[in-house]
Amino acid sequence: MNVAYAYPWDIVGDPSAPSRLAELGVEAVAVAASYHSTRAATPYHPAHRVLDVPYSAFYLPVRPSSWGRLTPASPTWTPTDAFLQARDALKAVGLQVHAWTVLTHNSFLGGVHPDLVVRNAFGDRYPYALCPAYEDVVEYCEHLVSEILTVGEPDGLILEACGPMGFGHQSVHEKTAGADWTSVHSDLLTLCFCTACAPRYPEGTRERVRTAIDGPAARAATSPAPTAPTQAPPTPASFAPVSASPTSTSPASTSPPSPATVEAALGSLADDVRAVRVELSASLRTRLVAVARETASNVPITLHANPDPWAASSFAALPTGEPGAEVLVGSCWGDPASDAARLAKLGELCDPGQRVGAYVLALPPRPADGQTLAEQLRTYAKAGATDFHLYHAGLASPRRLASMAEALRLIR
Numbered sequence: 001m002n003v004a005y006a007y008p009w010d011i012v013g014d015p016s017a018p019s020r021l022a023e024l025g026v027e028a029v030a031v032a033a034s035y036h037s038t039r040a041a042t043p044y045h046p047a048h049r050v051l052d053v054p055y056s057a058f059y060l061p062v063r064p065s066s067w068g069r070l071t072p073a074s075p076t077w078t079p080t081d082a083f084l085q086a087r088d089a090l091k092a093v094g095l096q097v098h099a100w101t102v103l104t105h106n107s108f109l110g111g112v113h114p115d116l117v118v119r120n121a122f123g124d125r126y127p128y129a130l131c132p133a134y135e136d137v138v139e140y141c142e143h144l145v146s147e148i149l150t151v152g153e154p155d156g157l158i159l160e161a162c163g164p165m166g167f168g169h170q171s172v173h174e175k176t177a178g179a180d181w182t183s184v185h186s187d188l189l190t191l192c193f194c195t196a197c198a199p200r201y202p203e204g205t206r207e208r209v210r211t212a213i214d215g216p217a218a219r220a221a222t223s224p225a226p227t228a229p230t231q232a233p234p235t236p237a238s239f240a241p242v243s244a245s246p247t248s249t250s251p252a253s254t255s256p257p258s259p260a261t262v263e264a265a266l267g268s269l270a271d272d273v274r275a276v277r278v279e280l281s282a283s284l285r286t287r288l289v290a291v292a293r294e295t296a297s298n299v300p301i302t303l304h305a306n307p308d309p310w311a312a313s314s315f316a317a318l319p320t321g322e323p324g325a326e327v328l329v330g331s332c333w334g335d336p337a338s339d340a341a342r343l344a345k346l347g348e349l350c351d352p353g354q355r356v357g358a359y360v361l362a363l364p365p366r367p368a369d370g371q372t373l374a375e376q377l378r379t380y381a382k383a384g385a386t387d388f389h390l391y392h393a394g395l396a397s398p399r400r401l402a403s404m405a406e407a408l409r410l411i412r
Contacts, residue, residue, distance in 0.1 A: 008082035010394030028096035055108040059083040070140035098156035105161040121209040129165035133196035149296040163281030163316030166190030212265035289324035300326040307345040321349035329357035340383035347384035357387035370406025
């Protein structure tokens, strides 16, 4: 199945949108039913060209009695039933509508409930990341799935951020480049030490993580210094420059070597910590699949997933598979060879009858070229992908839309 992704505001208020999407040659459109804040281009809409979405919102009517402690916000930039309006318009031209459901990525709820968000080993909160170690968060996700299936009546359910979000998130005016943190450091900064997660780890995990990021010398430097006897003020000679010598060191030379892997950074604690992280995603996924089956047993479930057990993002860790889903979709936004390897691993995790999908970037920095896109799709197909999820039909220019349509024609 070929699926194009779109926002409800791409469709609502634009009578030409449904036919434009149908002409791509896709069978379904993934319409955001729950989505985080963004600033989106709307290159086709008759009323605007840029839409500011200042907070995470739910694009179906919010029925207060259906929610618990966490209740999603309604949008002011679209009608409160925008998903329903988009669904009806798309189905009128013969397209299926899948509910694109973002779960734990919610800066609005994280801001209102800071006690329920991910916290790293230094105590820093990630307000965009609800932590599924809290029962309130899991119950919110259950209510979200139930309401989307009950009120939205989609043809399919797509679960994104079905687990804890991590450090690698492009938040507003992201300013983290230059700290020279490696991908391993990012994974370590992703580990959550909120009040629900921290007790689950082996003793000493927090300090191990902090030391792996800062190094022993830096950790010692930031620790409280012992009280020293009062001394006379230093003389000016104390500040005289010291000549370089074979034993002197510079800040660069004292920086600790970066760990090659998360396992190397955590040492003997790695297995236990990994098990805690995987269980967070697995338990949330199990409960949401159960709610979905109870609410709408025939609606197929698609999971945005990553076979890497340390994954924590929109594509949650799925190292052992999920038999309750029909489709496992892997991100294909990077090097096609690496993306294909990820898809192949997802294929190994599939049960008979399950399918693998490729979440394909058709926006910059990828070229707007149908032949190039078709070649990438062939690479993903060889790795086992049978479904192509094209991102993003609402943001793409006319030339990029044409390249998507051409690529899908070329691989038939």
